[in-house]
Amino acid sequence: MVIRGTTRVSCPACGEPAEVELVQSINTRTHPTDKLRLLAGELNVLTCDACDKRTQLASDVLFHDPDADYYCHVVPGGEAAMRQAEAVFSSIGATGTQRLVPSLNALVEKVKILDAGLSDWAIEMTKVLLLASISELDRVLLFAAVDRDKRVLRWVLFDEDGRAPEPVSSSLDPYDKLAARAEDVAERRVDRAWALEAIKAMIASTN
Numbered sequence: 001m002v003i004r005g006t007t008r009v010s011c012p013a014c015g016e017p018a019e020v021e022l023v024q025s026i027n028t029r030t031h032p033t034d035k036l037r038l039l040a041g042e043l044n045v046l047t048c049d050a051c052d053k054r055t056q057l058a059s060d061v062l063f064h065d066p067d068a069d070y071y072c073h074v075v076p077g078g079e080a081a082m083r084q085a086e087a088v089f090s091s092i093g094a095t096g097t098q099r100l101v102p103s104l105n106a107l108v109e110k111v112k113i114l115d116a117g118l119s120d121w122a123i124e125m126t127k128v129l130l131l132a133s134i135s136e137l138d139r140v141l142l143f144a145a146v147d148r149d150k151r152v153l154r155w156v157l158f159d160e161d162g163r164a165p166e167p168v169s170s171s172l173d174p175y176d177k178l179a180a181r182a183e184d185v186a187e188r189r190v191d192r193a194w195a196l197e198a199i200k201a202m203i204a205s206t207n
Helices: 032-039 079-092 104-115 120-133 173-179 192-206
Strands: 004-010 017-023 025-027 045-047 054-056 061-065 070-074 097-101 141-147 152-157 166-171
Touching (some): 032 104, 061 104, 070 079, 097 104, 141 166, 166 173
Parallel strands (some): 025 061, 070 097
Antiparallel strands (some): 004 017, 152 166
């Protein structure tokens, strides 16, 4: 089932009210254009007619790719909302890969990883290792693409203020070594905090 409707919001820049379409569930099989709009940054966006400012609306969104047996739930609202969403996942008995993320931008990255045929948990661990190698663990690094012919991962690295995106690349080999270590991870929140703990556990197990 696809959930969509309209909501009335005010532009955060000028205060002008507007009606905006709000999509709260995406099924890639029945409504593939919603996925395309998500990846293009056009989903759940207010474009103000008065001042032209574009604002991404914060809302729960459930992404479902039935062919990949994959669910990802966007849950803004902090830790309490995340815990509630995790309890819902547990109660409905859904199968397949299940993930929780805090924003549409985080969902976009998860979908890019899924489409590339990569494991998000190994990507998150690769991110941490890559950032640690340049002593910039607090910077934002987002997956962009994989080039298997050239054996590289492509990323977008932001500056210390989370701005000035810069394309960077790294070898695919560290990812492959991590991905070969285990099956898919059942943890629903696979992010940097999870990856840091996973790497600590990996190092401890080799000592």
